[in-house]
Amino acid sequence: MSPPVIDIQGITKAFGDREVLKGIDLAIAEHQAVALIGASGSGKSTLLRCIDLLVDIDDGDILLDGEVITDPSVSPVAVRRKLGFVFQAYNLFPHLNVLDNVTLGLRKGTGMSAAEAEESALKMLARFGLEGREKESSSNLSGGQQQRVAIARAFAARPRAMLLDEVTSALDPELVGEVLRAVRDLKDEGVTMLIATHEMSFAREVADTVGFLHEGRLVEVGPPEQVLEDPQDPNTQRFLRRLLEARRV
């Protein structure tokens, strides 16, 4: 059996005195989508950043396709080229047009020629419903369109896994749907994903596994129907009850 694409083994991370991750274990198999839920500040974002080596971990290890990536001897650049990251606030490059946002990583990161990068980027943009927008400045686009450009940018180099950090949290409600459609499209293709999200119904629909993160610990991990409908941990129960109440009001 092949090893999991991403294997997180007992990682911890503290910012100063504040322990954000207190020993996380989680494995994501090929073609699996894992949704991370939990309150703001529970460590979801930090966990994703640790995997993409944007944040150094304190203890434990992370493996990508069976190889340790959290070792000082490993080039973080090479690891990041195998992973796609989508940020909550899109973080598109405002000085570049839509097309160049996607081609920059392809040209500099994968050594593609400009023509190849452009061809591949145009395909990727079309796939996420952005054909004809490639020459525009990203600031002309709606939030939903910007986030789809960001997804195209992260997925353009065909990463081994996609890391999605609350990709709909900064969006107006009516724009959430189009971005979730883009994520669903990735899932249908069998892309391995780790998704931090506040969209419970989406987590239930797309994820094969849901993990509930509470104060830096994964207190409950299981299939969505179990974690979201019949949670065992009191913290998960409280979190989901609060969400339900908030929706009712």
Next chain:
Amino acid sequence: MEATGPRPDRRAERAAAKRRRDRRGLAVAAVSTVVVIGGLIALIVTSPGWPDVRDTFFNATVFKESFPDVAEGFWLDIRIFIVVELVVLVLGLVVALVRATTLPALFPLRLLAVLYADIFRGIPVVLLVYLVGFGIPALDPPQGLLTNEIFLGGTALTLSYGAYVSEVYRAGLRSVHPGQREAALAVGLTEQQTMRHVVVPQAIRNVGPPLLNDFISLQKDVALISIIGVSAEAFRIAQIQSSTDFNYTPLLCAALLYLAVTVPLARMLDRWDRGRVR
């Protein structure tokens, strides 16, 4: 009270009220401008020494005579300004980038950059022009660039403005959101590529107006190199001409030429700034 729907003439009423307000504002502005400016002019021309001042500073004949020479000198100023400015733009960026590195091996360079920025921002430009313009030739270097006043004066200006401009760039580098760096790293760029393709271009865009502001002061400060004997410079020519017949109109001539460059630059800067806010 009787309940009524919106009155149909509300829009016209509001527009009329706005017109009245605008007209009143315009009238007040016009009257106060005439009073203030007119008062100042009246104060100057009615003062007892005005005829003398008019003859020594605003003499049309002298103006006509001196203008061609001063303008020719000014052309030298412009050329010096352009060369110095280009070097300053590069030097400032290099210093700012060196200060932004974190590699331990580059510590000595970083230290030098900090010392450079601190010291050269602290020395008055005039003093630096003297120091370089008289100090270096006093070391008896071989004849050539190191004894050329224009080169030495330009070097002094470059050193001084390079330090200022490096601080402007540094502010620009800090103004780029950290998410931009993260995003660049996440798409697989190295630290250097991230700086070059993502951070620096945005930093430069963010500091356009303050950079242009430094251009304007540099343009004026080019006149300072006249003090180390660059006799072909506009201000120096004006000075020499004024001292022959004690008429200062040539200086006014030089001042007008400077304004002809700095005022359009200042307007450009304003427009740029407004465009960015919008």
